[in-house]
Amino acid sequence: MRYLPLNSEDRSEMLARIGVDSIDALFSSIPEANRLSRDLDLPLRRSEMETQRLLAAMAAKNMPAGSAPFFIGAGAYKHHIPASVDHLIQRSEFLTSYTPYQPEISQGTLQAIFEFQTQVAALTAMDVANASMYDGSTATMEAVLMAHRVTKRRKAVLSGGLHPHYAEVVRTVSKMTDNDALSLPPDVFAAEDLAAEVDEETSCVVVQTPDAFGNLRDLSALAAACKEHGALLIAVFTEAISLGLVKPPGAMGADIVVGEGQSIGNGLNFGGPYVGLFATRQKYLRQMPGRLCGETVDADGRRGFVLTLSTREQHIKRDKATSSICTNAGLCCLAFTMHLTLLGEAGLRQLARVNHANAVDLAGRFAQIYGVEVLNRSFFNEFTVRVPGPAAEIVEHLAQKGILGGVPASRLWPGEDLDDLMIVASSEINTDEDRAAFASALRGIA
Amino acid sequence: MNRPEHPISSAGTGRPRSFTSNRGLCQEEGLIFEIGRPDVSGVDIDEPAPFEMRLGGLEREEPIGLPGLSEPEAMRHYVRLSQKNYSIDAGLYPLGSCTMKHNPRLNESMARLPGFGDIHPLQPESTVAGALELIAELSRWLMEMTGMPAVAMSPKAGAHGEACGMMAIKAAIAARGESATRRIVLVPESAHGTNPASAALVGFATRTVPCGPDGRVDLAALKSLLGPDVAAIMLTNPNTCGLFESDIVAIAEAMHAVGAYFYCDGANFNAIVGKTRPGDLGVDAMHINLHKTFSTPHGGGGPGAGPVVLSARLAPFAPVPFLREGESGLRLVEHVEADSQSFGRMAAFHGQMGMFVRALSYMMSHGADGLRQASEDAVLSANYIRASLSDLMTQPFGDQPCMHEVLFDDAWLKPTGLSTLDFAKAMIDEGYHPMTIYFPLVAHGAMLIEPTESESKASLDLFIATLRDLAFSAFDGAFDRFVGAPYHAPRRRLDETRAARNPILKWSAPTQDV
Numbered sequence: 001m002r003y004l005p006l007n008s009e010d011r012s013e014m015l016a017r018i019g020v021d022s023i024d025a026l027f028s029s030i031p032e033a034n035r036l037s038r039d040l041d042l043p044l045r046r047s048e049m050e051t052q053r054l055l056a057a058m059a060a061k062n063m064p065a066g067s068a069p070f071f072i073g074a075g076a077y078k079h080h081i082p083a084s085v086d087h088l089i090q091r092s093e094f095l096t097s098y099t100p101y102q103p104e105i106s107q108g109t110l111q112a113i114f115e116f117q118t119q120v121a122a123l124t125a126m127d128v129a130n131a132s133m134y135d136g137s138t139a140t141m142e143a144v145l146m147a148h149r150v151t152k153r154r155k156a157v158l159s160g161g162l163h164p165h166y167a168e169v170v171r172t173v174s175k176m177t178d179n180d181a182l183s184l185p186p187d188v189f190a191a192e193d194l195a196a197e198v199d200e201e202t203s204c205v206v207v208q209t210p211d212a213f214g215n216l217r218d219l220s221a222l223a224a225a226c227k228e229h230g231a232l233l234i235a236v237f238t239e240a241i242s243l244g245l246v247k248p249p250g251a252m253g254a255d256i257v258v259g260e261g262q263s264i265g266n267g268l269n270f271g272g273p274y275v276g277l278f279a280t281r282q283k284y285l286r287q288m289p290g291r292l293c294g295e296t297v298d299a300d301g302r303r304g305f306v307l308t309l310s311t312r313e314q315h316i317k318r319d320k321a322t323s324s325i326c327t328n329a330g331l332c333c334l335a336f337t338m339h340l341t342l343l344g345e346a347g348l349r350q351l352a353r354v355n356h357a358n359a360v361d362l363a364g365r366f367a368q369i370y371g372v373e374v375l376n377r378s379f380f381n382e383f384t385v386r387v388p389g390p391a392a393e394i395v396e397h398l399a400q401k402g403i404l405g406g407v408p409a410s411r412l413w414p415g416e417d418l419d420d421l422m423i424v425a426s427s428e429i430n431t432d433e434d435r436a437a438f439a440s441a442l443r444g445i446a
Numbered sequence: 447m448n449r450p451e452h453p454i455s456s457a458g459t460g461r462p463r464s465f466t467s468n469r470g471l472c473q474e475e476g477l478i479f480e481i482g483r484p485d486v487s488g489v490d491i492d493e494p495a496p497f498e499m500r501l502g503g504l505e506r507e508e509p510i511g512l513p514g515l516s517e518p519e520a521m522r523h524y525v526r527l528s529q530k531n532y533s534i535d536a537g538l539y540p541l542g543s544c545t546m547k548h549n550p551r552l553n554e555s556m557a558r559l560p561g562f563g564d565i566h567p568l569q570p571e572s573t574v575a576g577a578l579e580l581i582a583e584l585s586r587w588l589m590e591m592t593g594m595p596a597v598a599m600s601p602k603a604g605a606h607g608e609a610c611g612m613m614a615i616k617a618a619i620a621a622r623g624e625s626a627t628r629r630i631v632l633v634p635e636s637a638h639g640t641n642p643a644s645a646a647l648v649g650f651a652t653r654t655v656p657c658g659p660d661g662r663v664d665l666a667a668l669k670s671l672l673g674p675d676v677a678a679i680m681l682t683n684p685n686t687c688g689l690f691e692s693d694i695v696a697i698a699e700a701m702h703a704v705g706a707y708f709y710c711d712g713a714n715f716n717a718i719v720g721k722t723r724p725g726d727l728g729v730d731a732m733h734i735n736l737h738k739t740f741s742t743p744h745g746g747g748g749p750g751a752g753p754v755v756l757s758a759r760l761a762p763f764a765p766v767p768f769l770r771e772g773e774s775g776l777r778l779v780e781h782v783e784a785d786s787q788s789f790g791r792m793a794a795f796h797g798q799m800g801m802f803v804r805a806l807s808y809m810m811s812h813g814a815d816g817l818r819q820a821s822e823d824a825v826l827s828a829n830y831i832r833a834s835l836s837d838l839m840t841q842p843f844g845d846q847p848c849m850h851e852v853l854f855d856d857a858w859l860k861p862t863g864l865s866t867l868d869f870a871k872a873m874i875d876e877g878y879h880p881m882t883i884y885f886p887l888v889a890h891g892a893m894l895i896e897p898t899e900s901e902s903k904a905s906l907d908l909f910i911a912t913l914r915d916l917a918f919s920a921f922d923g924a925f926d927r928f929v930g931a932p933y934h935a936p937r938r939r940l941d942e943t944r945a946a947r948n949p950i951l952k953w954s955a956p957t958q959d960v
Contacts (some may be wrong), residue, residue, distance in 0.1 A: 001812065001815075001816040001819060001820075002811075003548055003550060003811070003812070003816075003820075003899075003900070004816070004819060004820060004823055004899055004900075005900065005901065005902035005903075005905075006823050006826070006827075006899070006902065006903060010902075010903040011823075011826060013903070014826055014827070014829075014830045014903065015826070017830060017833050017834065018826075018829045018830060018833040018847075019833065020847075023822045023825070023826060025847070026825050026826065026829050026847050027690075027721055027825065028847065029689065029690040029692050029846075029847065029849075030690050030692070030718070030721065030722050031692060031695070034694070034695060034722050034726065034727055035721060035722050036720060036721055036722050036723055036726070039720070039814050039815070039818075040590055040591060040719075040720050040814040040817070040818070041590055041814075042587060042590055042591070042809075042813065042814040042817075043810070043813050043814065044813040044814060044815050044816075045811065045812055045813035045815055046810050046811055046813060048552050048811065051552060051556075051807055051810045051811050052552065052555075054810065055556045055559070055562075055580075055803065055806070055807055055810070056556075056559060056561075057576075058561070058562075058576040058577075058580050058583075059556075059559040059560070059561025059562050059576055060561055060576065061561070061575045061576030061579065062561040062562070062565050062573060062574050062575065062576040062577050063565070063569065063573035063574070064560035064561055064565055065560075065564045065565060065566055065569075066560055066564050067560070070566075072566045072568055072569060074568050075567075075568075075794055075795070076566055076567055076568070076795070078564075078566070082488065082489055082517070084488070084517055084520060084521060086558075088520075088521070088524045088525070088528075090554060091524075091525070091528045092528075092533045092535030092536065093528035093529065093530075093531035093532075093533045093535075093536070094524075094528050094531065094745065094746055095533070095549065095554075095743045095745055096533040096534040096535045096546075096549050096743055096744070097531045097532060097533045097534075097744065097745075098539065098541055098544055098546060098744045098746070098747070098879075099744070099746065099747040099748075100746065100747065101541075102532070102870070102874065102879060102880055103937065103940045103942075104871070104874055104932050104935040104936065104937045104938065104939065104940060105530070105531065105532040105874055105879060105932075105935050105936065106530070106532065106746075107530035107531070107936050107937055108527035108528045108529065108530040108531035108746075109527075109531055109746035109747065111475070111477070111527055111530075112524070112527055112746075114477070114951075114952070114953070115477055115478050115479070115953070117951055117952050118477075118479065118952035118953045119512060121952050122510050122511040122512055123510060123512070125508075128951050128952065129951075129952070131747070132748070134602035134603060134606060134748075134749070134793065135602065135793055135794060136794065137793050137794035138602065138606070138792075138793050145647075163794065165791060165793075165794035165795065168790060168791040169790075169791050169792065169793060169794070171790065172613070172765070172789060172790030172791050172792070173647070173648075175789075176613055176616055176647075176648045176649050176789075177647075177649040178649065216501055216502050216504045217504075218502075218503075218504055243506070243510075244506070245501070245505065245506055246501060246504050246505065246506055247504045247505065247506050247507075248506060248510075251506075251508070260794075267563050267564060268563070268564055268566045268567070269557075269562070269563055269565075269799050269800040270562065270565045270566070270567050270574065270577050270795070270796060270799035270800075271567030271794070271795025271796045271797065271799055272567075272602065272749070272751075272793075272795060272796070272797055272798040272799055272800065272801070273602070273748075273749030273751075273798045273800050273801060275749075285949070285951075292949070293951070294945040294946070294950055294951050295945065295950040295951075296940050296941045296942065296944045296945035296950075297940070297941055297944065298937040298938040298939060298940045298941070299930070299938035299939045299940075299941075300938050302467070302937060302938075304937040304940045305940075306940050306942050306945045308942065308945040308946050308949060309946055309949060311946075313639075314605070314638075314639040314640050314642075314643035315638075315639035315640075315885070317639075317643070318639045318642040318643060318652075319642035319643060319645065319646040319651075319652045320646070321639070321643040321646075323643070323647070324605040324606075324608065324609060324640050324643035324644040324646075324647050325603070325606075326603065326604065326605045326638075326639075326640050327603040327604060327605070327735075327737065327744075327747065327748040327749070327750040328603075328747055328748040328749075329748045329749045330744070330745040330746040330747030330748040330749065331743070331745025331746060331748065331749060332745075332748070332749055334745070334746065338520065338524060340512065341478050341482065341488075341513070341514065341515050341520055341523070342487070342488035342489050342514070342515065342517065342520050343487055343488070343512075343514060344482065344483070344484060344485075344486055344487045344488070344512055344513060344514015344515065345484035345485075345509065345510050345511070345512040345513070345514060346484060346485050346486070346487050346514060347487030347488070347489045347491060347514055348510070348512060349510075350491045350493070351489070353493075353494055354491055354492070354494045356497075356499065356500070356501070357494035357495065357497045358494070360497045360498065360499070360500055361495075361497065363500070376500075377500075377502060378500055378501055378502025378503075378504065379500060380501070395570055396570050396572065399569075399570045399572060399573050404566070404569055404570075404573070407568045411780070412568075414781050428491065
């Protein structure tokens with residue numbers, strides 16, 4: 001077997017040193033009756049070439065985003081990732097290292113995390129950011145639990161513009177822990193009055209901008225309402241590129257900012273692995289979940305980095321920890337920081353402008369189609385359109401015409417009477433021809 | 447970073463000072479905030495055609511504070527950083543419980559096929575048939591290897607899988623109408639910290655089960671804790687002392703007899719693939735760390751994947767999404783259906799697809815025969831290290847065969863005055879990543895060594911010889927080799943107390959008056 005260096009001679013010599021005559025003697029602590037007495041009912045070993053052939057055949061049954069005009073978002077976004085990013089994250093020293101528990105020989109990972117934390121804090125306009133969570137949805141859940149710890153209250157109010165998967169993750173954990181999670185109905189027009197839901201029992205309000213329908217939300221008034229009632233404002237985003245153009249949640253009074261970082265540096269990957277971003281105010285630092293990297297010096301006085309404040313974490317605090325998270329999104333966080341470093345401030349702002357411009361262009365084209373209506377007053381690179389008839393069927397028709405054209409709202413909010421709504425994203429990857437093809441195909445169907 | 451004001455001390459090293467602080471191939475490197483500039487970009491993006499903003503007046507006006515690097519600068523920055531990391535590709539990485547085995551590069555290339563890496567989780571199902579097929583195939587492998595009838599694929603890492611399993615248990619208890627009374631989860635003292643943390647996340651209270659003199663759960667003590675208030679036990683098997691819990695069937699029966707469930711932490715499943723199956727031992731739920739047993743790369747701390755296999759009793763409570771085999775093929779079930787007992791959702795979308803591809807590629811490459819051989823070689827290698835060091839180093843539970851990892855304590859070091867930490871740091875100077883230290887907590891000054899099946903005999907022999915040489919140095923009183931170590935790493939020992947006392951968690955622009 002190509003991955004196993006020992007041969008039968010080695011194995012015999014090793015067994016002799018150990019002083020047993022068979023490998024099974026080393027498994028003697030498994031009672032005889034509990035050992036598997038047959039071979040697993042699975043295929044035998046395969047060469048690299050055979051394995052590749054079988055997996056490639058499966059992959060070929062899928063329609064890659066890059067093979068078609070592509071306009072799907074709703075929590076995961078396709079952007080161009082510089083070739084150097086994927087090259088760099090595949091360097092052995094990044095790819096095949098563990099969590100940096102021995103800092104003297106992990107400075108590469110640690111410094112990259114320190115840079116990542118600084119970038120995330122800057123992007124969100126918050127004081128501190130952690131070393132990543134699994135993804136945006138679990139980061140949101142952790143933010144709610146953190147708010148409960150900070151406020152010692154148990155009720156979260158979830159905006160109807162929050163990604164429904166995120167809301168469901170929060171509700172699932174809330175149900176398990178007998179906490180309240182009040183989910184407002186889907187809020188297509190960003191018209192809900194969240195401030196009216198905040199009372200003295202409220203631990204936090206969770207609101208997304210750009211929201212799940214693409215609307216941008218000014219959180220300032222809501223932040224004031226939260227403050228007045230002693231509740232925390234948790235701001236969520238699923239499209240990190242938006243922060244290059246849109247007012248950051250930290251500047252609108254958010255107490256915790258969480259989001260999905262996939263759209264910077266990370267591919268679509270059918271939903272994972274992604275990278276959760278988590279930032280907050282300095283005063284809540286000790287209630288934060290997840291790893292933190294901090295600066296220090298070594299025995300020679302040179303600057304170095306270590307994992308720190310680990311007394312919040314499960315390996316020290318066990319059932320009193322701020323979270324159970326251990327493995328996080330290390331390599332995805334690295335891809336994020338690399339891509340963002342390549343973009344820089346000027347590049348991110350320009351990329352965000354191009355995204356917005358493309359979405360504005362697409363919305364303009366849709367406005368010309370009889371029976372199709374763009375519902376958003378504001379948006380970044382994603383908006384909601386009303387189509388004549390079930391959006392799920394239209395999306396299917398579009399796919400048959402070779403266009404991956406959006407997400408039917410009914411797939412995210414089934415049973416909510418949103419069947420004729422479609423959520424559409426346009427990023428820098430779309431050419432004029434792509435958008436023209438989409439508009440033309442939609443005109444043909446609608 | 448080249449900072450001539452902080453040159454490497456030359457005193458006592460017998461080496462000339464370095465103006466740049468660099469030492470040959472070991473290059474110092476500044477932070478991007480020190481070497482980059484906000485107006486530089488490594489990405490060319492054209493100006494969009496004139497357009498009218500539709501941001502509703504919410505444009506970002508203040509500077510963000512992000513430096514940029516051109517591509518050559520970025521390459522150099524990250525290559526230099528990478529050179530400060532230890533990695534499996536560069537050397538033996540014996541972190542017990544972490545399973546640092548070889549990461550085959552076929553798996554990387556398969557995960558990057560556009561048909562897997564470039565598909566959106568919300569594309570029409572008709573355009574992702576191959577993705578659903580891959581998830582179903584991986585599920586089939588996991589169920590056969592564990593002997594369990596169902597698997598929840600969405601958990602994102604081991605601890606997330608634990609939470610998933612415990613939520614299924616909580617939902618099952620609720621369905622029996624026992625939510626108010628069954629609130630205790632038993633956790634052995636040797637458990638990973640994630641176990642009690644996950645149980646607490648789900649709203650259970652934990653109680654500790656003591657470890658017996660042989661390093662395994664004390665069955666009598668366990669039974670004395672059982673009652674109608676107990677919801678479950680979370681037991682790692684093989685356990686974190688590297689030992690198989692021989693009483694596992696009796697434990698499962700005892701739990702079931704009082705109406706409780708058996709959660710198995712599958713972090714160490716890599717020791718037993720093809721040798722025994724958790725489903726045949728009475729386990730109700732177990733997460734599988736694809737990033738350990740099935741070699742998806744650890745990536746400096748993640749991402750992982752933690753699918754959870756479930757018994758027939760817990761399967762109805764599995765979270766969405768899941769796959770259903772119908773007449774028209776596989777269908778994704780993304781929402782909790784009206785008549786369903788599913789407890790809800792763990793995360794957005796469908797799980798760690800990128801890890802699924804890598805893990806299946808690993809499994810298909812090994813096959814049933816190779817997977818069993820890998821487990822056998824891992825156990826053989828750990829025992830070879832045990833047998834080769836047991837005359838010098840002490841084991842907390844006596845010299846007995848171990849599974850995939852061998853646990854030593856610091857009793858043998860005590861007369862020397864050196865600590866486990868000193869010994870570990872001296873290993874760094876010899877070119878090794880230290881073993882897991884100070885875990886599990888049941889061993890004093892624990893040193894947990896897991897060599898995995900990826901090491902050749904020559905590699906194991908050199909590792910053993912190195913540890914023996916270090917041990918003799920310790921006995922001989924050669925303190926310098928330990929207390930100042932590491933000397934040859936990119937950094938000397940780092941001041942962790944200082945980092946925690948005055949946390950500096952991000953870069954700030956230096957103040958001008960210095």
